[in-house]
Amino acid sequence: MKQFEVNFDGLVGPTHNYAGLSFGNVASLSNASASSSPKQAAIQGLEKMKALSDMGMVQGVLAPQERPDIYALRRLGFTGSDARVLEEAAKHAPAIFRACCSASSMWTANAATVSPSADTADGKVHFTPANLTNKYHRSLEPEVTGRILKGTFADSKHFSHHTHLPDNEHFGDEGAANHTRLCSEYGKPGVEIFVYGRYAFDDSKSAPQKYPARQTFEASQAIARLHGLSDENVVYIQQNPDVIDQGVFHNDVISVGNQNVLFYHEQAFANTDNALAEIRQKFEGDELHFIRVDTSAVSVQEAVKTYLFNTQIITLPNGEMAIIAPTECRDSEAVSNYLDSLVTLNTPIKQVHYFDVKQSMRNGGGPACLRLRVALNEQELTAVNQNTLINDAQFERLHKWIEKHYRDELKEDDLRDPQLLIESRTALDELTQILKIGSVYPFQREV
């Protein structure tokens, strides 16, 4: 049977903006308040999806969330008409208001953790939305994310959906950004690697000092239990606390895996030798490539700046692997030299493709943050909501939809504009019809 890894990229929403909300995510902080271009950002993202589909990959799209989140503001005591809620919140609680406007659902690597059917006890593909408790603006996402995932993977014969973990820092879960999977083929059992930043129930263990560790060991274990993974197929690795303190807020900023390749920075993990030995022992297959990048070649600071590890490693239809990198990697001498030499080495990675995703990079999200990977066999792929897969027709439809509804420029002050809320709702309502995902947004569910 054929097997695929489908990348589901997040569509950028109509209120894309930079609010500087993520402490510990250096790029997000340094671009706060800059004006944004929702139209350009959405088109950049869509073009990346189309380019991957043109390379012969199966590419999907996940709908964005509605922002500003009026419901979150009402829960915090703002009342009256929607226009009044916006006005009062922007005036009296500007920081909270900005958090309720965040564009962050576009980074679908944080939407959920996904375990393919080859790894799970019941032979279904399992999804758990990430609770994203560490950042208030991100903690607003899991409920709607869960509905979007259910609308995209609706067939209960093949897909199993869990509720996000308890909304508490002890079970802080950042989804696939802290999870990767190695396998000989996508449809064969793999090793699921969970990378966590700290222990929540054991203070004696090491943890970062400056920036938060968003993912806990206990959350990772809970996901593995929920998904019915066997201990023989799971490896837990602690992220090096020092690199978290240097701005590596998710594991996917310092390591990435695909099939039999683990690409990682020398300083990525706390106890690298043990972790790699355990992966080697649990991996089913002959050839395993650990590609380590040394600090002398690329410093942690340069990796954070260029997002060398927030690249996507994909397997092309001809079996070769390609790296999908942001143009920031090409613009750095150290990183572009490294990538030039990497493709000449004896590893499966043979190509590098650069993409301009600046509108996302400015919020601290590279190509890998923009996608949720879902490994599927042929039957499961047929069971996916086909309207969420990118082909020429769907690309055209979404392109037109963006052109019709999105603004060219958005300033911070525009977010309180009630007209923008109406525009976004009109756009999102139409989107749910294009993607046929049902009424996922709160404004569509009011009676």
Ligand SMILES: NCCC[C@H](NC(=O)CCC(=O)O)C(=O)O
């Ligand atoms: N995987 C990439 C995630 C980036 C995301 N940035 C943000 O939420 C910044 C949003 C802002 O500052 O407006 C985060 O840090 O979780």
